[in-house]
Amino acid sequence: xxxxxxxxxxxxxxxxxxxxxxxxxxxxxxxxxxxxxxxxxxxxxxxxxxxxxxxxxxxxxxxxxxxxxxxxxxxxxxxxxxxxxxxxxxxxxxxxxxxxxxxxxxxxxxxxxxxxxxxxxxxxxxxxxxxxx
Numbered sequence: 001x002x003x004x005x006x007x008x009x010x011x012x013x014x015x016x017x018x019x020x021x022x023x024x025x026x027x028x029x030x031x032x033x034x035x036x037x038x039x040x041x042x043x044x045x046x047x048x049x050x051x052x053x054x055x056x057x058x059x060x061x062x063x064x065x066x067x068x069x070x071x072x073x074x075x076x077x078x079x080x081x082x083x084x085x086x087x088x089x090x091x092x093x094x095x096x097x098x099x100x101x102x103x104x105x106x107x108x109x110x111x112x113x114x115x116x117x118x119x120x121x122x123x124x125x126x127x128x129x130x131x132x133x
Contacts, residue, residue, distance in 0.1 A: 035132040036132060037098065037131060037132055038074060038095050038096060038097060038098070038131065039095070039096040039097075039098065039099060039101070039102040039129055039130075039131045040093060040094075040095050040096075040129065040130050040131065041093065041094045041095075041096065041102060041105075041127070041128075041129050042091065042092075042093045042127070042128050042129075042130070043091060043092055043093070043125055043126065043127045044080075044083055044088045044090075044091045044125060044126040044127075045088060045089060045090040045091060045092075045122050045124075045125050046087060046088045046089055046122060046123045046124040046125065047089050047090065047121060047122060047123060048121060048122065048123040049123075051121050055121055056089075056090060056121070058117075059114075059117065059118050059121060060078045060090075060092065062114050062117060062118075063076075063078070063092060063114060063118075064076060064078070065110075066105075066108075066110045066111055066114045067094055067105075069110055070101070070104065070105045070108060070110065070111075071101065071104065072096050072097040072098065072100065072101020072102075072104065072105070073094060073095070073096060073097075073101065073105065074095040074096065074097055075094070075095040076092070076093070076094050076095070077091075077092060077093040077094075078092045088124075088126070099131075102129065
């Protein structure tokens with residue numbers, strides 16, 4: 001009798017372990033979509049014809065410097081993955097901690113200086129900001 005009980009206990013324990021591993025994997029695989037209150041500023045750029053790659057890179061490098069010196073900037077992206085409309089050439093995105101940080105960036109002397117370098121090199125741009133309620 002004792003031998004049968006041990007096999008049954010081992011089988012039950014093994015089944016519980018398998019179920020626990022399955023449940024853990026299932027829960028870990030669930031999509032958890034957050035809605036942060038940060039502000040995301042996204043800009044698509046259409047460069048004027050004839051702008052060199054070095055000029056384009058300088059614009060983005062200087063923008064990184066502005067972002068690093070602006071309080072409340074959390075993250076930045078400078079590599080466009082897919083652009084619409086398709087005749088646009090580049091993009092960047094900046095994540096701000098809140099509305100005050102986004103406004104401080106837009107109104108800063110650093111941004112004004114960068115803008116004076118950037119605007120003459122672009123033919124067109126599209127700019128949006130998104131957040132959550």
